[in-house]
Amino acid sequence: MDQEDNFYTLKGYSLLEHVQITYSMEDYLEMICRLSQDGTPVRIGDLAKCLHVRPSSASKMAGNLRSSGLVRFEKYGTVTLTEAGLQLGRYxxxxxxxxxxxxxxxxxxxxxxxxxxxxxxxxxxxxxxxxxxxxxxxx
Missing domain, CATH: 1.10.60 (Diphtheria Toxin Repressor; domain 2)
Structure with missing residues (x-):
């Protein structure tokens, strides 16, 4: 096999792509986008319920998405998408x-x-x- 140098593990391929957002972050962002299609901010409890996770997990991920510039989120508040978050969420x-x-x-x-x-x-x-x-x- 002369193409041995082209094979990587899944993690290896991810590192090659310089992934800025994790798969878990994608799941949360997709759900936030889905829940906010009518223009209303998303409550952490609703997000947690839809993804079958604890509210504390949803709150932590909202903080991670905020750090990535994809959402606006204040602790114990609601989550809204930034323009970048909206574009990625729609995709x-x-x-x-x-x-x-x-x-x-x-x-x-x-x-x-x-x-x-x-x-x-x-x-x-x-x-x-x-x-x-x-x-x-x-x-």
């Missing part, structure tokens, strides 16, 4: 929807939430957009 929702629709189409089901959640962190944006184009041709 995360788009990516999730494309994958969910793709898996539903190929598996002939109406709900592939678990599969989309498991795959979404590992797929390249170019592939997401190409999957969308492909789906548009068949659905």
């Amino acid at each position: 995360l929702l788009f990516r999730h929807t494309v994958l969910q629709n793709f898996f539903c189409y190929i598996n002939q089901t109406t709900d592939e939430l678990e599969q989309a959640e498991k795959v979404e962190h590992f797929i390249d944006p170019k592939t997401v957009y190409n999957l969308k184009k492909w789906l548009d041709k068949f659905t």
Whole structure:
């Protein structure tokens, strides 16, 4: 095998990409974006409930997202998206929807939430957009 130098572990690939946001942060940001689509700020308790985590965990992650410049958050307050958080959150929702629709189409089901959640962190944006184009041709 002459391409041995091209193989890495999953962590190795992540380090090569210089990932600025963790997969867990993506999950939280996606849910904050989903919950705030009507324009209302998100309460930590609601975020925690939707993600099946403790409010203290949701509060800690909101603080991490604030440090990354993706949300505005005051302890014991609500979470709102910054412009950067809104842009990334919208992409995360788009990516999730494309994958969910793709898996539903190929598996002939109406709900592939678990599969989309498991795959979404590992797929390249170019592939997401190409999957969308492909789906548009068949659905």
